[in-house]
Amino acid sequence: MSLQPLFRKFHELIQLKQYDQNAELRQKRDAILERLRNGLRPRTFEFFNQGSYAMGTGIKPAPGSHDYDYDIDIGVVFDLDPRTTDSHAVKExxxxxxxxxxxxxxxxxxxxxxxxxQAREPKYHVDLAVMARDSSGRLHLALCKQHAQADLRKWQLDDRQGFIEAIKGRFRDPEDDFQFRRVVRYLKRWKNEHFSREGHAAPSGLSLTVAAHQWFSPVKSHTHQGVVHDDLAATTALVNKMLQGFQSTWDSQGHSRLVLRFPYAPQDDVLARMSHQQMFEFRGRLEKLRGGLEEARLSQSAAPLQRAFGSQFPIV
Structure with a gap:
């Protein structure tokens, strides 16, 4: 028995449609943009969608879950010189x-x-990334807290747009592209099932996408019925690559870490905020996930997949 139909059914249940497919999300985004236009006049700005919606990797919160709501990411861009403009003022x-x-x-x-x-429970949050575009067309992200002193206010070179375009254009075969997005969504749901949202214990959705960008390869076979993609094998291969990444980097105390460099500016480690203990637990949960995926392959049973990805993963 192939488990692929169950993976596809699961994906249909967790997939969050993009703006052009989801009228409610589009309405929330557009309402905030209208508020910005009215509140910023006569200043003008441009915007772009970023994050999971722009990349087509968003997931719905699990039914009954109060830990995760929908997050919508928007870049708000002003044409100004970051060398002479206070990031705090623009953010204000x-x-x-x-x-x-x-x-x-x-x-x-x-x-x-x-x-x-909604009903006193979190439903959406919209993150507005405030950016400056310099004369060379490069984007800079405003980084500062509300009452930050002058030396803690800065602009950071930021090319999330480049990353989004790289994700969109990575695969020529649309079915390979679709498998990539499915596997990212599976890992995001696994993360939501097995990590607390508090602090930095959980890998971010961005970090899982960066890992997939670095290591994902489509897994498919050619049969008499045509090309068949194997999501179980593709997910297992990606998890193996992530675990192998722990073997190549150690911190100053000799603890193994997974380092994931954002491939575009600012080229920072998207897992840098994880403590040694959090990284240790992350590795242990990845190993448990790999064990569940291998058990599913050997037994052709969906039970270990439901333990890994939550109750929405169908048994039959």
Whole structure:
């Protein structure tokens, strides 16, 4: 028995449609953009979708879960010189424009976050990344907290757009591309099932996407019925590559770490904020995931996959 139909059914259950397919998400995004346009006049800005929606890797929260809500990422871009403009001042423009749009608007170091609730439970949050575009067309991200002193305010070179375009254009075969996005979504759901959202214990969705960008390869076979993609094998291969990555890097205390460099500016390690203990637990959970995937392959049973990915993974 092939497990592939169960993977595809699972994917249909967890896949979060993109803006052009999801009227409610599009409405939330457009309402905030209209608020920005009105609040920033006569200043002008451009925007672009970023994050999981732009890359087509978003997932729905698990039914009954209060730990994870929908996150929508938008880059808000101003044409100005980051060398002569205070990042805090520009971020304050955006904060003041959206303040009061909902009851909970937060100024965070990397972005301004607008939170939406339904029945007093988190439902959406929209992250507004405030950016400056210099005369060479490069984007810089405003990094500072609300009351940061001058020496803690900065602009950081940021090319998330380049990463998004690389993801979109990586595969010529659309079915290979679709498998890539499915596997990223499986890992995101696994992360939500087995890690707390608090602190930095969980790998971010971005870090899992960076890992897939670095190591994912399509797995498929040619049969008399045509080309058949094997999501179980593709997911297993990616998890193996991630575990192998722990073997190549150690910190100053001799602890193994998985280092994932963002392939575009700022080229930082997207797992750098994990402590040694969090990294140790991450590795252990990846090993447990690999064991479950291997058990499913050998037994052709979906039970270990349900333990790995949650109750939405279908048994039959």
């Amino acid at each position: 423009w955006v904060f003041k424009a959206v303040h009061g749009h909902t009851q909970d608007v937060q100024w965070r170091n990397p972005c301004i976050t607008v939170n939406y609730q």
